[in-house]
Amino acid sequence: MAINSTSTSSILGSQLGRNSGKISELSSKLQDATKAASDGVKSKYDSRAGLETAGLGDIYDRTQRTLLIAESNKLNVDITFAKLSNDERALKEINDAVVQFQVELSSGSDTIGTKAERADRALVKIERVLTMQDSSGRYIFGGNDPYTNPLTTVVDANGDLVQISLTKKPNLVEKLVTNNYASDAGPNQTMVTLSSRHETRESFLYPGMGALADTIAYINMYKAPADTYTALEFDTARQKQLDTRGEVDILVKLEIKKTEAAREVNKFDIKEATDTNTALFQGDLVEATGLVQNLIQSLLANVTLNQVSNNTFNTLLDRTRV
Numbered sequence: 001m002a003i004n005s006t007s008t009s010s011i012l013g014s015q016l017g018r019n020s021g022k023i024s025e026l027s028s029k030l031q032d033a034t035k036a037a038s039d040g041v042k043s044k045y046d047s048r049a050g051l052e053t054a055g056l057g058d059i060y061d062r063t064q065r066t067l068l069i070a071e072s073n074k075l076n077v078d079i080t081f082a083k084l085s086n087d088e089r090a091l092k093e094i095n096d097a098v099v100q101f102q103v104e105l106s107s108g109s110d111t112i113g114t115k116a117e118r119a120d121r122a123l124v125k126i127e128r129v130l131t132m133q134d135s136s137g138r139y140i141f142g143g144n145d146p147y148t149n150p151l152t153t154v155v156d157a158n159g160d161l162v163q164i165s166l167t168k169k170p171n172l173v174e175k176l177v178t179n180n181y182a183s184d185a186g187p188n189q190t191m192v193t194l195s196s197r198h199e200t201r202e203s204f205l206y207p208g209m210g211a212l213a214d215t216i217a218y219i220n221m222y223k224a225p226a227d228t229y230t231a232l233e234f235d236t237a238r239q240k241q242l243d244t245r246g247e248v249d250i251l252v253k254l255e256i257k258k259t260e261a262a263r264e265v266n267k268f269d270i271k272e273a274t275d276t277n278t279a280l281f282q283g284d285l286v287e288a289t290g291l292v293q294n295l296i297q298s299l300l301a302n303v304t305l306n307q308v309s310n311n312t313f314n315t316l317l318d319r320t321r322v
Contacts, residue, residue: 066269069269070195070266070273076193076194077259077262079202080194080259081256082134083203084200087252088253091245091249091252093125093129094125094129094212094215094245098215098219098241100122100125101119101122101219119222119223123166123219126216127167130150140203142207143185143187143208144189144190145185148161148183150182150183150185150206150207151164151166151181152183153182164182166181166216171220172217172220175228179207184208185207187209188202190202195261195262195263195265196265198261198262204248204251204255205248214237214241214244218237218238221234
């Protein structure tokens with residue numbers, strides 16, 4: 001008795017032997033789908049033509065540009081925040097030096113020296129602040145020439161620079177405030193973009209700034225011969241240097257607040273662009289995971305079908321043996 005393999009396998013709704021190829025095909029698809037689900041970033045469009053055909057070319061360009069700019073702005077925020085924080089710290093240290101000087105002036109003790117000696121101690125502290133450098137070697141008070149010591153001046157025809165000592169070279173000439181201690185560097189006017197809504201100057205400190213000259217001049221007044229200045233002149237100078245430094249400090253603090261606000265704007269811009277990118281241009285993770293599950297079920301069904309096919313065929317074959 002002959003057995004018709006086609007009619008026998010029709011019991012299972014499939015021809016015998018066909019499932020082996022199907023299993024191999026499903027296995028390959030399952031591997032690809034699993035990788036896509038694991039990566040979560042499988043592109044929905046393989047070419048620019050595909051994007052344009054879908055009418056998404058402009059949106060894609062804007063999305064990628066937003067991501068690139070926002071990531072660049074994040075770096076700008078970090079760098080600018082560090083520079084402005086250095087400004088703030090330097091101003092605080094100068095303020096602390098002036099406050100300590102005023103405390104010593106009000107002390108009746110002779111053990112801490114004359115007024116001139118107390119003034120020199122304050123000037124030494126300020127000199128240290130003016131020559132501070134950040135981790136990249138930039139002078140915090142460098143202004144638009146950040147790699148030149150701000151307490152240097154040209155001393156000869158060769159253009160050699162020499163650092164000036166604040167204790168030895170007063171910046172008061174016939175009661176007028178001068179900048180004879182500072183380099184020729186001017187203010188740093190560089191504007192930095194921090195976010196799609198914020199920009200700021202990256203630094204406010206420079207060697208010839210009025211607030212700094214006023215502060216040094218005020219301290220130098222106490223090194224002048226007695227009766228050179230009246231009590232009113234001392235008081236006026238004290239208040240002026242306090243006000244001018246305070247104004248700069250306020251500006252610095254306002255810009256620091258901008259950097260903090262810019263961080264949040266960049267986070268929002270990146271999230272919005274990333275969401276758009278994921279929704280329109282990348283594979284959906286839920287969709288990819290569902291595909292994996294469907295392929296697993298289909299593969300298991302075909303493996304089972306193949307086993308049942310073989311077992312049924314073998315059973316029928318055994319029954320017909322003579």
